[in-house]
Amino acid sequence: MPRPKRPQHYYDEIKDKFREERNLRLGYRPPGTDQYTSELSGDLAKYAVDPYAKDVPTREPIADEVEVLFIGGGFSALLTSARLRERGLESIRIVERGSDVGGTWYWNRYPGAACDVVSYDYLPLLDELDYVPVNHYSRGPEIFNHCQAIAHKYNLYDLAVFNTTVTETRWDQTDQLWHVKTDRGDLMRAQFVICANGTLAKPKLSAIKGMEGFAGHSFHTSRWNYDYTGENLEHLKDKVVGIIGTGASAVQIVPELAKVAKEVFVFQRTPSSIDIRDDWPTDPNWARKLQPGWQHKRREKVLAAVENSLEKRAAKGATSPEEKLRKQENANIDYMMRIHRRIDEIVDDPSTADALKPWYMFMCKRPCFHNEYLPSFNLPNVHLVDTQGQGITQISPQGPVFDGKEYGLDLLIYATGFEVQQTGIYNDIVGAGGVNLQDKYSQGIRTLLGIHTAGFPNLFIMGGYQASFQFNLTEMLQTQGDHIAACIDYVRANGHHVIDVKDEAEEWWVQNVIQHRGKTNRSEECTPGYYNFEGNEQRRQDGNYNGGFRQYFQHQGQVREKMEDNFHLAARKN
Ligand code: NDP
Numbered sequence: 001m002p003r004p005k006r007p008q009h010y011y012d013e014i015k016d017k018f019r020e021e022r023n024l025r026l027g028y029r030p031p032g033t034d035q036y037t038s039e040l041s042g043d044l045a046k047y048a049v050d051p052y053a054k055d056v057p058t059r060e061p062i063a064d065e066v067e068v069l070f071i072g073g074g075f076s077a078l079l080t081s082a083r084l085r086e087r088g089l090e091s092i093r094i095v096e097r098g099s100d101v102g103g104t105w106y107w108n109r110y111p112g113a114a115c116d117v118v119s120y121d122y123l124p125l126l127d128e129l130d131y132v133p134v135n136h137y138s139r140g141p142e143i144f145n146h147c148q149a150i151a152h153k154y155n156l157y158d159l160a161v162f163n164t165t166v167t168e169t170r171w172d173q174t175d176q177l178w179h180v181k182t183d184r185g186d187l188m189r190a191q192f193v194i195c196a197n198g199t200l201a202k203p204k205l206s207a208i209k210g211m212e213g214f215a216g217h218s219f220h221t222s223r224w225n226y227d228y229t230g231e232n233l234e235h236l237k238d239k240v241v242g243i244i245g246t247g248a249s250a251v252q253i254v255p256e257l258a259k260v261a262k263e264v265f266v267f268q269r270t271p272s273s274i275d276i277r278d279d280w281p282t283d284p285n286w287a288r289k290l291q292p293g294w295q296h297k298r299r300e301k302v303l304a305a306v307e308n309s310l311e312k313r314a315a316k317g318a319t320s321p322e323e324k325l326r327k328q329e330n331a332n333i334d335y336m337m338r339i340h341r342r343i344d345e346i347v348d349d350p351s352t353a354d355a356l357k358p359w360y361m362f363m364c365k366r367p368c369f370h371n372e373y374l375p376s377f378n379l380p381n382v383h384l385v386d387t388q389g390q391g392i393t394q395i396s397p398q399g400p401v402f403d404g405k406e407y408g409l410d411l412l413i414y415a416t417g418f419e420v421q422q423t424g425i426y427n428d429i430v431g432a433g434g435v436n437l438q439d440k441y442s443q444g445i446r447t448l449l450g451i452h453t454a455g456f457p458n459l460f461i462m463g464g465y466q467a468s469f470q471f472n473l474t475e476m477l478q479t480q481g482d483h484i485a486a487c488i489d490y491v492r493a494n495g496h497h498v499i500d501v502k503d504e505a506e507e508w509w510v511q512n513v514i515q516h517r518g519k520t521n522r523s524e525e526c527t528p529g530y531y532n533f534e535g536n537e538q539r540r541q542d543g544n545y546n547g548g549f550r551q552y553f554q555h556q557g558q559v560r561e562k563m564e565d566n567f568h569l570a571a572r573k574n
Pocket of ligand 1: 115208244247269393415
């Protein structure tokens with residue numbers, strides 16, 4: 001349907017409102033990322049405890065040597081391991097904080113957990129595992145099972161070590177191996193270490209006055225306590241439940257709470273944009289017709305379609321850059337106003353509907369898709385507490401306090417998100433010459449492809465900054481895994497022992513990242529959130545590579561074509 005033609009002042013007024021809301025929100029919480037804490041120790045230590053690890057066995061500390069050691073057992077490790085196995089690598093160890101593989105899908109078991117990327121694209125290695133997902137969008141348990149199936153297929157459980165947190169990863173110049181220490185007293189040695197600790201793995205809490213003194217039960221969304229709630233939330237029937245945050249996790253949880261709990265209070269600071277989520281069971285006739293290699297072909301087709309549409313848009317290039325930007329912004333605003341109209345159509349109470357309307361450009365925050373979230377607010381037991389950009393700033397022993405009102409709760413759920421794309425969470429990474437990775441990065445992140453960083457030989461980073469950013473994260477991680485496996489294979493096949501990126505290659509990539517960052521000032525104009533570092537000023541190199549996904553993996557290929565130019569490669573010193 002063609003869009004109705006609206007005068008430019010209509011769009012300009014909405015942009016003014018976006019700015020107003022952003023400034024309001026920033027005014028309340030200027031400290032950016034410092035408003036959160038992920039140091040979950042002391043009174044907050046309970047928020048980090050793994051509720052899924054039952055009867056953790058005691059074991060002797062490990063002191064052995066493997067070829068490849070992964071820190072973390074989520075998709076990064078699984079996808080890279082698959083490629084390493086295909087290349088004949090035998091000695092692969094996953095060291096994982098949880099009690100199984102799965103990463104995000106191990107931790108995020110909250111009711112309603114599901115993925116917003118179409119399952120046939122998101123679930124990796126479908127060709128290799130000869131598996132077709134059961135729905136158009138996969139639910140959490142199916143994805144977790146798929147992770148376990150990958151680990152079984154590629155024999156990754158054999159050497160895996162669970163319930164173990166890596167605390168230090170230090171390059172030992174004498175034996176030219178990484179020495180990996182853990183919280184279980186291990187000292188494992190490894191030729192190659194892959195930081196596979198996930199992009200959103202370390203839970204963070206909003207630092208709120210009085211939070212330690214809350215007398216009820218509380219947990220973070222990634223540590224759901226089914227002992228307390230019951231497997232089907234049946235223990236919440238007579239409980240008053242509050243949830244802080246309205247991001248993608250809360251959007252999936254609220255409808256489940258709404259069905260069962262006596263009362264639900266949703267404490268909102270900034271609303272998410274909620275669009276339709278069309279889901280259906282996979283058609284068995286379609287699944288039967290799929291030929292081996294179908295997933296790979298499908299991904300190629302999706303990528304080509306995106307590129308073609310970009311090319312078409314570029315071909316229309318008679319418009320000036322300003323005109324192009326204006327058209328993009330207007331189309332974006334039209335989309336957001338459709339999201340507003342959808343809220344009005346679904347939510348009965350006009351003031352609740354108004355409070356649920358997001359006032360920012362599409363993609364300023366992670367968009368959400370759900371059919372039951374908005375209707376939940378029509379239920380008599382569900383109450384929106386709209387803090388209008390301020391957020392909850394105080395928690396009494398009874399519960400959150402806002403605008404002089406205390407909300408007495410039995411259960412308080414923190415849906416306040418995670419540390420984003422950090423490398424070496426829980427873990428000090430010390431390279432050649434005793435340099436700590438965080439000290440190196442404190443002057444600005446420096447990598448080649450977001451994967452290699454000079455002075456840290458035989459170390460590979462996955463899911464960190466300076467890599468491409470994809471809504472379908474597994475696709476991005478698979479390209480990183482393919483690249484890493486190819487590099488390790490090259491080292492082994494050519495009689496080398498050590499690979500370390502050259503300074504010139506690293507500098508080339510840093511400049512490449514800088515050149516493609518900040519093509520628009522969209523991120524500065526956006527309401528704060530983790531996409532724009534909570535409104536913090538950011539060095540241009542301290543973010544993702546925005547030059548395009550295809551270009552990203554083409555660069556990977558080009559880097560590998562000239563291994564000797566881009567890397568110091570050396571045999572093991574005797
Ligand atoms: P987010 O970081 O997206 O959301 C945190 C929420 O907490 C925000 O709504 C934030 O408000 C709110 N908040 C923080 N402090 C306060 C406070 N003091 N008072 C009130 N509210 C507060 O975390 P999520 O766990 O929801 O999502 C993280 C990411 O994980 C997603 O963006 C997505 O990438 C991924 N994910 C994907 C899913 C999927 O595929 N469906 C499902 C779940 C997660 P404000 O917006 O104002 O900062």
